[in-house]
Amino acid sequence: MSIWEYANPKKFIATTTPLVPWLLWGAIAILTVGLIWGFFFTPDDVRQGSTVKIFYLHVPSAMMAINVWIMMLIASLVWLVRRHHVSALAAKAAAPIGIVMTLIALFTGAVWGQPMWGTWWAWDPRLTSFLILFLFYLGYTALWAAIEDPDTAADLTSVLCIVGSVFAVLSRYAVNFWNQGLHQPASLSLDKEENVADVFWYPALVCIAGFVLLFVALVLMRTASEIRLRRMRALEARMRS
Amino acid sequence: MIALLKRDLTLAVRAGGGFGLGLAFFLIVIVLVPFGVGPEAEVLARIAPGMLWVAALLAALLSLDRIFALDFEDGSLPLLATSPLPLEGVALMKGVAHWVTTGLPLTIAAPLLGFLLNLSPSAYLWLLGSLALGTPALSMIGTFGAAVTVGLKRGGLLMSLLVLPLYVPTLIFGSEAVRRGAGGFDATIPMLMVAGITLGCFALLPFAAAAALRVNLR
Amino acid sequence: MIALLKRDLTLAVRAGGGFGLGLAFFLIVIVLVPFGVGPEAEVLARIAPGMLWVAALLAALLSLDRIFALDFEDGSLPLLATSPLPLEGVALMKGVAHWVTTGLPLTIAAPLLGFLLNLSPSAYLWLLGSLALGTPALSMIGTFGAAVTVGLKRGGLLMSLLVLPLYVPTLIFGSEAVRRGAGGFDATIPMLMVAGITLGCFALLPFAAAAALRVNLR
Amino acid sequence: MALKVDDLTVARGGVPVLAGISFEVADGAALVLRGPNGIGKTTLLRTLAGLQPAITGHIDFPEDTGAYASHADGIKAQLTVTENLGFWGDVHGADVPDTVFEAFDLTDLRDRVAGTLSAGQKRRLGLARLGVIGRKVLFLDEPTVSLDGFSVKMFATWLRESHLAKGGIAVIATHIDLGLDAPELELSPYKATADTAGGSDEAFL
Amino acid sequence: MALKVDDLTVARGGVPVLAGISFEVADGAALVLRGPNGIGKTTLLRTLAGLQPAITGHIDFPEDTGAYASHADGIKAQLTVTENLGFWGDVHGADVPDTVFEAFDLTDLRDRVAGTLSAGQKRRLGLARLGVIGRKVLFLDEPTVSLDGFSVKMFATWLRESHLAKGGIAVIATHIDLGLDAPELELSPYKATADTAGGSDEAFL
Amino acid sequence: MIPDLGKYAVEVLAAYGVSITLLIGLVLGSVRRSRKVKARLAAVEAAWESTS
Numbered sequence A: 001m002s003i004w005e006y007a008n009p010k011k012f013i014a015t016t017t018p019l020v021p022w023l024l025w026g027a028i029a030i031l032t033v034g035l036i037w038g039f040f041f042t043p044d045d046v047r048q049g050s051t052v053k054i055f056y057l058h059v060p061s062a063m064m065a066i067n068v069w070i071m072m073l074i075a076s077l078v079w080l081v082r083r084h085h086v087s088a089l090a091a092k093a094a095a096p097i098g099i100v101m102t103l104i105a106l107f108t109g110a111v112w113g114q115p116m117w118g119t120w121w122a123w124d125p126r127l128t129s130f131l132i133l134f135l136f137y138l139g140y141t142a143l144w145a146a147i148e149d150p151d152t153a154a155d156l157t158s159v160l161c162i163v164g165s166v167f168a169v170l171s172r173y174a175v176n177f178w179n180q181g182l183h184q185p186a187s188l189s190l191d192k193e194e195n196v197a198d199v200f201w202y203p204a205l206v207c208i209a210g211f212v213l214l215f216v217a218l219v220l221m222r223t224a225s226e227i228r229l230r231r232m233r234a235l236e237a238r239m240r241s
Numbered sequence B, C: 001m002i003a004l005l006k007r008d009l010t011l012a013v014r015a016g017g018g019f020g021l022g023l024a025f026f027l028i029v030i031v032l033v034p035f036g037v038g039p040e041a042e043v044l045a046r047i048a049p050g051m052l053w054v055a056a057l058l059a060a061l062l063s064l065d066r067i068f069a070l071d072f073e074d075g076s077l078p079l080l081a082t083s084p085l086p087l088e089g090v091a092l093m094k095g096v097a098h099w100v101t102t103g104l105p106l107t108i109a110a111p112l113l114g115f116l117l118n119l120s121p122s123a124y125l126w127l128l129g130s131l132a133l134g135t136p137a138l139s140m141i142g143t144f145g146a147a148v149t150v151g152l153k154r155g156g157l158l159m160s161l162l163v164l165p166l167y168v169p170t171l172i173f174g175s176e177a178v179r180r181g182a183g184g185f186d187a188t189i190p191m192l193m194v195a196g197i198t199l200g201c202f203a204l205l206p207f208a209a210a211a212a213l214r215v216n217l218r
Numbered sequence D, E: 001m002a003l004k005v006d007d008l009t010v011a012r013g014g015v016p017v018l019a020g021i022s023f024e025v026a027d028g029a030a031l032v033l034r035g036p037n038g039i040g041k042t043t044l045l046r047t048l049a050g051l052q053p054a055i056t057g058h059i060d061f062p063e064d065t066g067a068y069a070s071h072a073d074g075i076k077a078q079l080t081v082t083e084n085l086g087f088w089g090d091v092h093g094a095d096v097p098d099t100v101f102e103a104f105d106l107t108d109l110r111d112r113v114a115g116t117l118s119a120g121q122k123r124r125l126g127l128a129r130l131g132v133i134g135r136k137v138l139f140l141d142e143p144t145v146s147l148d149g150f151s152v153k154m155f156a157t158w159l160r161e162s163h164l165a166k167g168g169i170a171v172i173a174t175h176i177d178l179g180l181d182a183p184e185l186e187l188s189p190y191k192a193t194a195d196t197a198g199g200s201d202e203a204f205l
Numbered sequence F: 001m002i003p004d005l006g007k008y009a010v011e012v013l014a015a016y017g018v019s020i021t022l023l024i025g026l027v028l029g030s031v032r033r034s035r036k037v038k039a040r041l042a043a044v045e046a047a048w049e050s051t052s
């Protein structure tokens, strides 16, 4: 009995299929609560006015955008080392979610930037490295789409994901070196002084939980779809031969 | 001829998002410019019209070399030459297919990317207009260049070399239109020039391209 | 492995000036920029370091897709894979050959083209140095990208998409070095970073490229 | 008299390779070109098909009725077998009859992407194109390369029964025995000598 | 016992195509693979040569002694015949002996740029590479495609007298008769059925 | 109903609107795809059963 048992596609589908609806509805419920709380029942900030409300979308999506990539990196490594198909397909399934998360973070950030910094876009390190992340996502999905053979695609995208991660970290450092920036420093730090006031923070935590849960539900569902597509492909190929 | 257009578009889609990629390159060039030039907003806004046009041009350029190369390698081109289609029509359709897969998505995306370079708001309409009118010329000129260099291994770079000077007038008028727009002036005259170039290209270059193809197939 | 390098260089020379063409593209991009941006000397001087680096990068990029493609099409690649040469060595040599045909002539020509953009005199040494140190990284990263996309028709654009984000750190440090040089500051730190990236690329990427090649040959 | 070649000299790379070739092929007949490697079969066929100019001599057949086929037959790896044939049908304004799939044993492969076919299957697809475009005068350069014995017979049958029987013409270069009852033309005697006139270099001699 | 294949299953596109293949080829012997188009000859040879992984089974021959050759034989159109062979010689640390040019009738073509060769001449150049690299176990995929009868004999002679006679081994897929006195392996009986285990798809069945 | 968003109403509403649209699109897209794939697989499996 090990966790790798779930790397069997059939076992994976059998286990996750009943879970997905619960996770999905749970995620939707928590997100709704979090966003309604944030939108209707929090005060405006002294300096930022009502725009703080963007916080409840911006921060969770930005966090997820990064975390999804990390998850893809881990899944890629697992595929390369242990060659479990499910992990490769999970990485494939996660990428579009990562793209949407990145888009939300970019959009909300841009909309927030207009009143705060007087510009939609600035070449601030945080923003810039996010744009680079977006490009990595695009390249990664484009590579998946371009390769016919699924195992070849899994191998190559995994290699790309690993090399890309190294360069993403490098870019982050380079970008910091290049420009000091306007963006908020990380406020999730343990240093109490810096923390965002609790009124803003609690609904944000709920939203973060909702985003995480939503991601889990979607990844499971999409991975199952990918598995089914592979199965379909396999059956069709066998029927032809 | 419609069959050819349809096939080329199908191939573009099948080969992993032929539509998205020209676009992606455009995006990337625009993103790279600030990395090179630095993040100051005023500098970027100043060079935005020019850089947007240069990037569009490079994005169009980079996808040119395969307009005919693939058909040449797999032997389709001699077969098309002996088919009832006039080679002029083939060249025209290849140009159109290239525009649909590159110029069109590029034009649509350009205003979005204007943000990244802090393009001044008054320029967006002119940007859209000049690209919509100008990119067909880029595609057609590129088709001619591709026809001349088809069959050469590593023809890609040589083609760039041939095509880029031909791109200069379009680039000058196109970016001038956007620059005037950004400055709040009227840009009708450069715009008309761009339109004129495009019309001229479509009227004449298919014949030149077909002639080049015939020579290359010998 | 030297045999491979020698062959690739011979092929580059035979195929109509493989050396000259990367260079020519570099030249043309630099020439196009003033057409797009307008002729004002201060603006050009301000963006010169960045544009020179961006142009160098694009020139390197444009010749990447054929690093492995030709060898793949004519079947050399499987033969090399079953030869006594390690594939890592093949990848390394391909990167070196690309640098010799593109990066090297580009580096030598860059100071000349600096004039066209009114690059400030104090920057020339840094420009030369940063390109000499940085272009090998561009070639090696490009070799990796080419290895990943070998075998895909129309892989060229996809490769650009994969490779360009990987180019960002090199570009930032490289152009920053020139920019600091142009401002009369000391640019040792970005220069060291560029050198570090190049070393890292040459130490690690041949393995990644060989792995990708093995997958693609399957 | 449907294909008439008169005192033809053909060149490759600016150098004449074959000279003084004359022959006639009647409607419904085929001609097999024979000759060792490098004698000039490909060059001759490309000239006949109009892909390169002849140095001297005349080639006579009704315009727009010729088709050329060689190893490279314009198959797109990303399109399916049906789509590949459909495209050439569209270009020639013809439909793709089901009989073509049967004649070339492609029925099972209809929806396969051409890139995944084996060498022989790809070759069959290339030949099937000839059945679609409905051209009368075929110039075939080693059409049976990498076909197995059975497929070679199949192709010969198609050629005999569906093409020649309908008044078609075929000129075929091949090194193997196709099992066609057709006259052969040995090209060795026509090999151009150093003093053969013609070629783009002639003005400089 | 120099080449030993044991219960091999090979796949293409993730689908098993041939299963349960076992054979042995002794030093100095050849094996001819036979089978209709699409049966899996190319796939089998690529697997034997180590270009793709086998699904099950063992392939046993001394490491780094195998060479694969197919239609695409890595000829550079811009290099001359001698340069092409010289490159492969360098890669394998071998010289290009003059006998190779004779054995493959390339003496007259030595300084010709490979791009200007005819189909058969190019093929001969590709085969000559085998004489240069000096590998012991050859995996040949339709080596005689587009060769004329004379050249086929020449190749068979080289194989017999210069390769096999020196203890070499050859596994050859072909549709024609090479005139080699070698055992044949008909592949049709080994065709994989829909329920053959293996393939990267197996986990999904 | 809607709280007073002050002078930033447009920004805040746009941020919420676009983000929620994207999220809903993602969820619906995933669900639709999942359903479609399930149905197609069922058809293929039925064909598979009948052949073997």
Ligand code: HEM
Residues within 6 Å of the ligand: A055, A058, A059, A062, A063, A066, A105, A106, A107, A108, A109, A110, A111, A112, A113, A114, A116, A117, A126, A127, A128, A130, A131, A183, A184, A185, A186, A187, A188
């Ligand atoms: C397109 C523009 C923007 C992008 C791409 C962006 C990206 C990010 C990223 C990556 C994070 C880090 C999330 C994490 O900690 O894991 C973040 C957090 C944050 N952003 Fe933005 N941002 C943008 C614009 C803005 C603007 C305009 C503001 C407000 C003035 C803002 C305020 C914040 C705040 C308050 C945080 C939370 C910091 C923390 O707790 O870690 N962002 N953003």
Ligand SMILES: Nc1ncnc2c1ncn2[C@@H]1O[C@H](COP(=O)(O)OP(=O)(O)OP(=O)(O)O)[C@@H](O)[C@H]1O
Residues within 6 Å of the ligand: D012, D013, D014, D015, D017, D035, D036, D037, D038, D039, D040, D041, D042, D043, D044, E115, E116, E117, E118, E119, E120, E121, E146
């Ligand atoms: N550029 C060139 N310069 C000189 N000779 C050339 C050139 N190109 C081709 N040739 C020669 O022209 C001759 C005719 O070539 P062609 O391809 O027509 O022969 P083929 O009869 O089709 O041979 P195969 O049976 O091998 O296909 C060959 O001997 C070839 O070497």
Ligand SMILES: Nc1ncnc2c1ncn2[C@@H]1O[C@H](COP(=O)(O)OP(=O)(O)OP(=O)(O)O)[C@@H](O)[C@H]1O
Residues within 6 Å of the ligand: A237, D115, D116, D117, D118, D119, D120, D121, D146, E012, E013, E014, E015, E017, E035, E036, E037, E038, E039, E040, E041, E042, E043, E044
């Ligand atoms: N991606 C794929 N998916 C499914 N089937 C494939 C794929 N690629 C190849 N095949 C099939 O695998 C089989 C084996 O092909 P292979 O090229 O090994 O045949 P072959 O014996 O060499 O044939 P030929 O004599 O025509 O060269 C063929 O039937 C081919 O159609």
Ligand SMILES: [Mg+2]
Residues within 6 Å of the ligand: D041, D042, D043, D141, E118, E119, E120
């Ligand atoms: Mg020939």
Ligand SMILES: [Mg+2]
Residues within 6 Å of the ligand: D118, D119, D120, E041, E042, E043, E141
């Ligand atoms: Mg085969």
